[in-house]
Amino acid sequence: METSIPATKWKKILYEDQGVNDNYVDETFLEELKKNLHVRTYDYWTAARESGTVTQQMCSVCIFVVVFIYMDEHKLSPLILYTVSSILTLIGYIIKEMITSDQEENSNKRTRLDDVKTAVMFVGFSLILCPVLVSLTQTISTDTIYCMSTVMLLSNLLFHDYGPHTAVVSSPLSLNAAIFAAVCLASRLQSPLHAFSIVTFALDIFALWPGLRIELKKKGPIYQNMMSLIVGVIASGALLSVSVIGAAIFICIHLFINFVCPAWLCRLQPYKDNIYGPWDEAVIRDLAMPVT
Template sequence: MERKIKWKKILYEDQGVPDNFVDDTFLEELKKNLNTRTYHFWPVVVESGVVTQQVSSICLFVVMFRYMQLDWLSPQWLFAGTLSLAVTGYILNELVDRQNNKTTGRTRWDDVKTVFIFVAFGYGLSPVFMTLTDTISTDTIYAMTAFMLLSNLLFHDYGADAALVSQSLSLNAAMFASVCLASRLTTTVHAFATITFAVEMFALWPMLRRKLKKNVVHSQAAMTAVLGVSAAVAIYTLSGVSALLFVIVHLFITFVCPAWLIKLQDYKE
């Protein structure tokens, strides 16, 4: 017999039906995919640059270490290049802040004093870095370095709001890796140049990248291309196979992964 009393979604009243009874109106107010974000291929390709840029930075750092190890690059030239890039980055940072009318409350003299303090402490501690891992085998050092650089890549702040993100852990892992590699060079000047370059690549450069990405139109694609080409050419001077592998990984992250993401949108409920 048809029910004459309309069923209601309540449990505190006996409606003459089992507790798990539902009628056709039970899911009529269900709403799905209210907050689903629709992705498009080319914007995702551009955004994937935050990952490939960090991969390229790590590769450039390792290549510079290998150059010094082979005596292809002197520590003086590496420090000079690091200083030149730091000055260029500082000017870009000032231009972006001025364009957006932002002030940090620091003067240029404050920044110069900070640089001098870092250089003094870094050079003074270089002998310590050189002897810090004397009792550890080179194979173990390289294994620890690889693990720390992978940790830097994993925990780096790519702009996602996730529990896995830890900028401090990512930076500490990179600096630990740089100390490990610096301890396998020949002089304290080599160690100092390596640590200085690491600070620029893993501390200062990511901050500038995020600021440029946020405030300068089309800078994201340009940074990805410049870093990718520079890293590929640098790796090629050491190994053609490694350069080919780097290009494959770079293209996979840039084009294949976004295509997968777009394809999987159809299955999102």
């Protein structure tokens, strides 16, 4: 069916009868067409550096799993783990304080006394509850515990905040999944002290270490590259001491994410073709704007 041409100049309105079908448009309709308005051009080395955030979190999960294996096989003392993790936590806290001291003071900023109180409360509650953790999952099979822990650690990687604001990002969910996995694995260790040390280590590596990573990343690209290199070497070496095949697979995945995926992203950039025009849905820019 042919569409009739209006006798007068066509207007982009529907409340008047212009003698044409409602879906009629003239040659001026596409004058407002715009393409790729908000496209961000990625540089390969910048993308490779930013992908280090993903591999750093993967390394954290890998290190935690290796530490659990060592404790389960009686190769690592809980006192040594707690002492080393506490020293590293203190060093990290000092570094973070030195970094944030250069920024503007905020009246709502937590004080050192608040941090000490939080640490004391956590240690106290953990010591009280660890005897319960050891016997918490006695009626559940070990295979089920390992399966649940694997799912929770994968959830930690999936929902972790890597920087971009997307719907899937949920830092509380990511942290809770990791702590849940730590509690499940702690219930399979030999004593309350083992459970206490592994839960404390989980909090250090999944809650405190990401915060320090964010602050160091703000200082410059060199810090991001150093963190990716250091934790990558530590995680690969730790996993190599447990499984050669596992270490080889981990290194391949690490290199794929750090170097192949950024190249893939840059190669696909020319194929991006977003269009914008008068057909787009209306967007409310400011919800606080009064209605007139």
